[in-house]
Amino acid sequence: MNYILFDLEWNSTKDQKNGKYVNEIIEIGACMLNSNFEEISYFSEVVNPVLGDKLNQYVKNLTHITQAELDAARDFKSVIHDFKKWCKKFGKDTVFITWSNTDLHVIVDNYNTFLHKKSVDFINKYCDLQKYSNRFIQTENKNQISLSVAAESLGVDTSEYALHRALDDSRICAEILKILYDEKIFPAYVSNVSSGDFYKRLTFKPYYISMLSSPLVDKSHFKLNCPACKKPAKRLSSIRYRYKAFNCTYVCPSCKQKYQMSVKFKKTFDDVIVSRAIRNVKTSETK
Ligand SMILES: [Zn+2]
Structure with a gap:
């Protein structure tokens, strides 16, 4: 060689x-x-x-x-x-x-x-x-x-x-x-x-998918179980695209805690890489 x-x-x-x-x-x-x-x-x-x-x-x-x-x-x-x-x-x-x-x-x-x-x-x-x-x-x-x-x-x-x-x-x-x-x-x-x-x-240049209607967006990623009690949380808002991510708010019917989740779908040559970030929302932050 x-x-x-x-x-x-x-x-x-x-x-x-x-x-x-x-x-x-x-x-x-x-x-x-x-x-x-x-x-x-x-x-x-x-x-x-x-x-x-x-x-x-x-x-x-x-x-x-x-x-x-x-x-x-x-x-x-x-x-x-x-x-x-x-x-x-x-x-x-x-x-x-x-x-x-x-x-x-x-x-x-x-x-x-x-x-x-x-x-x-x-x-x-x-x-x-x-x-x-x-x-x-x-x-x-x-x-x-x-x-x-x-x-x-x-x-x-x-x-x-x-x-x-x-x-x-x-x-x-x-x-x-x-x-x-x-x-x-x-x-x-x-x-x-x-x-x-x-x-x-x-x-190939990787990019973030910005259309919710894209067939590459697996909607199941928008289901959220309450991080505290693991019960299914309820989505409160529509899903909005901002800063490369889809964002929406949730509430846990059991703990009443509110969450903000952002989900990114990054298209690479072979895959769609999904990353989710969840944070607690203080009651005073929501309208
Ligand atoms: Zn809970």
Whole structure:
């Protein structure tokens, strides 16, 4: 099994044609590891942006990529063509790895914008290393751990690397993979990109259902048993949608306690996730 760890730098810019914001790729970096996790090849190239020809200050400060480097670079079409050629040398079984799936979103976006393709045709297998690492690294905010924090928590000395440059970030990912690789666990985190609904899933944005009449709203969630005495509470108000939730008030016929309940229905790609919050209402709060 081979691994290609890749990383992108990008500049957020407005596509004047359709008014949409695009994270336009300005650098592609990648390193390729063999099954012993030895780097046997790498790819690194700055990309000349065509939509936003000036770097925003944030990106400039973060990456230290200079305007002169960009001006001298080739455009996305040419660079991605060579990147693809480089990737294909290592065979179809190669697992592509990024830190969080943001870079995958960005490459899909750029494929869409510049090549008018919906999918990245050279990636067959994909793993989000941030998600995989979450299994091993204890942090408070599990989804947001940055590459440098993860690396340092594992004892990787990041001072030798230029952080936020694509090739070096991909090499830090490689260090993390080497440390955390577990042959029993890792395969479960590898998705088969070429089959089924991978891209639909990737680009799906979860949302809160706001229509009570939606077939996805299971009305049984509006039944409430009194949290104190467990007897069925009586609904006092109509159900109103406010702040992403359906809200209504209840009274317990036995304890006379009033409750306010809010129910959220969050649509994810596969499911509807229901969450309920119940609080006591003081008599003085109701009309
Ligand atoms: Zn009660």
